[in-house]
Amino acid sequence: MEIHSTQPGRNRTVLVSQRFFDAAATAFLEEHGCHVRLAELPPGQADGGLPEAALQAMLEGADGWIVGHAHVSRSLLEKLPQLRVVARRGVGYDRVDMDAIRDLGKVGTVAVGGNDACVADHTLGMMLALAHRLRESQRRMEAGDWTILPGRDLYRKTVGIVGLGRIGRAVVERLRAFHANILVATPTPSETYGQANNISYVNLPTLLEQSDYISLHAPLTPETRALIDAGALARMKRGAFLINTARGGLVDDAALLQALLSGHLGGAGLDVFQSEADPAMQEVTRQLLALPNVVATPHAGASTHEGLERTNMLAARCVVAALDGTAIPPACLIADGRRAREVQPC
Incomplete structure (x- = not known):
């Protein structure tokens, strides 16, 4: 070097x-x-x-x-x-x-x-890529199969935002163009901001149970580590999408892999992984990357x-x-x- x-x-x-x-x-x-x-x-x-x-x-x-x-x-x-x-x-x-x-x-x-704007854009890009099955469609087309795979709307869907710092607010701003129903779980709600942006503050279990898309924007602390574990994933709606452009440690990636393999979740957008800090998780990351309903980037949301x-x-x-x-x-x-x-x- x-x-x-x-x-x-x-x-x-x-x-x-x-x-x-x-x-x-x-x-x-x-x-x-x-x-x-x-x-x-x-x-x-x-x-x-x-x-x-x-x-x-x-x-x-x-x-x-x-x-x-x-x-x-x-x-x-x-x-x-x-x-x-x-x-x-x-x-x-x-x-x-x-x-x-x-x-x-x-x-x-x-x-x-x-980097607020670029990470927020990246988050919306992952939501749309998952909803419209862009990776799955391209992989099939490359193999000669042009079968249409029906996707899902982001328009008027319920989106849960976990953490409402600068990036979380930038995502809220972009979601308003999709007329989304926005739920927010945060330890420091602002009623003034909530009313101005037509968002609803809820606890995490409610957000997990009601959201079609869940996007993580919380810092990684001892309190938030493995915030989205097997129990939290089981609470999510069947077919829902999870997007993590914050920190890999927020999600139990092994539990996420099982939730995707079982068909409980519709897909995941991942810019961060537990394996970034824990080499023992590299095999789990490899298996996540192989799934057709995972859209992944190498911690590049801000780049x-x-x-x-x-x-x-x-x-x-x-x-x-x-x-x-x-x-x-x-x-x-x-x-x-x-x-x-x-x-x-x-």
């Missing part, structure tokens, strides 16, 4: 360990006194699969790190005293040890708002050209703000240990 440098000789170094970091974001960092190092990863390799030793070697001498899905652990951060800011090019941070960032006097940020440009620039701005000691947008700041660094015991 090679590291390519641009503009050597600057007094601050920022490592970018993700692909698709564009010229505008690189130029912004350089204009603000940063020497940018771009990690060249092997084909098919993302930073999330790199061992800690490789990450440590890449990060030696770095003041800032723009990271994708790598595990940002306490043991890694303890070996990098010069590193001051970890900026995720994304919004999830379940792989970031925020307590360690605070304890060690560092800063952690996310790129809030950069449009425009979405990547937005999140790249947000991450770059957060890095510069942290290194300069200027204000970081509050929504982007997930952990701030700078005060702890400044106030050391005598």
Whole structure:
């Protein structure tokens, strides 16, 4: 694995360990006194699969790190005293040890708002692909069978949204064009938002039982891990569709596989998988991918050209703000240990 440098000789170094970091974001960092190092990863390799030793070697001498899905652990951060800011090019941070960032006097940020639109579009695309059986139809046509497979409408169907953050709201906005009946399960309902958007807040069991489509937009926390387990899947309507563009750990993929094989569910749209964090689940993922009523992508919902440009620039701005000691947008700041660094015991 090679590291390519641009503009050597600057007094601050920022490592970018993700692909698709564009010229505008690189130029912004350089204009603000940063020497940018771009990690060249092997084909098919993302930073999330790199061992800690490789990450440590890449990060030696770095003041800032723009990271994708790598595990940002306490043991890694303890070996990098010069590193001051970890900026995720994304919004999830379940792989970031925020307590360690605070304890060690560092800063952690996310790129809030950069990928809402593209993930919401991806979600609707998966709903429509499943409903109209696009994968099944193309596979049959490739085999010479042009038999028409009747699909289903999204128009005026009941859609359940689990989690109502920025992406969940963007999905609601798009579903209004389909005149969908929208149910939402969230721990923090807003009656004003609900009335303005004609949505109904319900508990999760009700949502599972009544929805034709269920789309997950919750963060992965100890409370939400395996939120959609065998029991939850059994509650879903026969023939319903499950879409997960949030985090793989929200769904018990083995239970999902059984629900699909049994014919209980109509299909699943999956951009995330348990196997991303747990290699022992790779066989389950392989079996899910083989099913004709599964539409899958490799955690690519946020990866449009425009979405990547937005999140790249947000991450770059957060890095510069942290290194300069200027204000970081509050929504982007997930952990701030700078005060702890400044106030050391005598």
